[in-house]
Amino acid sequence: MTRMIFINLPVRDLSAAGKFYVAIGGTKNPNFSDERSTCMLLSDAIGVMLLTHDRYSGFTSRKIGDARRESQVLIALSVETRDDVDRTLEKAIAAGGKADPNPVQEHGFMYSRSVEDPDGYVWEIMWMDPAFVSGEKPTS
Template structure:
């Protein structure tokens, strides 16, 4: 069986979060969703479990951090083109998220931007030139990896 990833995120307003994730291209899997959680499918192997705070607390006793004020992790998804990176950031902003909470990065062969969902969880989205990837580490060594 192919290994899957389920990213669990605490959310303050489940319906608002479902609408946001649908706006950036996810689809809701009703088989694993109810009034306390929603399984949002990003790809065949990537799923985001949106959990109400009460549901979240059934998994851990740790406090739910305010993702608007702190960051515990950054999640990054690849896109097929620079235009696709820009499009998903625009969709996120239009759907109630925050476009570019982090500085955009443009290294020529690699391009990245980010958005935050309504709860402040940051998603990076990036594109890498397939020719640079195929060329291997030597292609990257020539570039200073400092945001432009």
């Protein structure tokens, strides 16, 4: 079986969060979704578990932080092309996201922008030149 990663996030509004994650390319997995949680698959190996605060609290005794006030994690999601960075941000904004809470990163071989989801979690949407990733000379 392929190793998978699941990012578990407490959310205030399950429906609003679900719309945002569809906008950045997620697909709902009904097998792991119910009235208190939604599993959004970003690939065959990456899942985001959106959990109501009540459900999330069942997994930890720690207080749920406020991602709108404090940085907790930066999550990067790759896209196929440079233009896909901007297209994905446009979709995310239309689905309730907030554009560019962090500076745009422009490095020639890499381009990224960030978007804040409805709960304040920051996702970096990024593209890297495939030639650079494979070890060839980067484009400028």
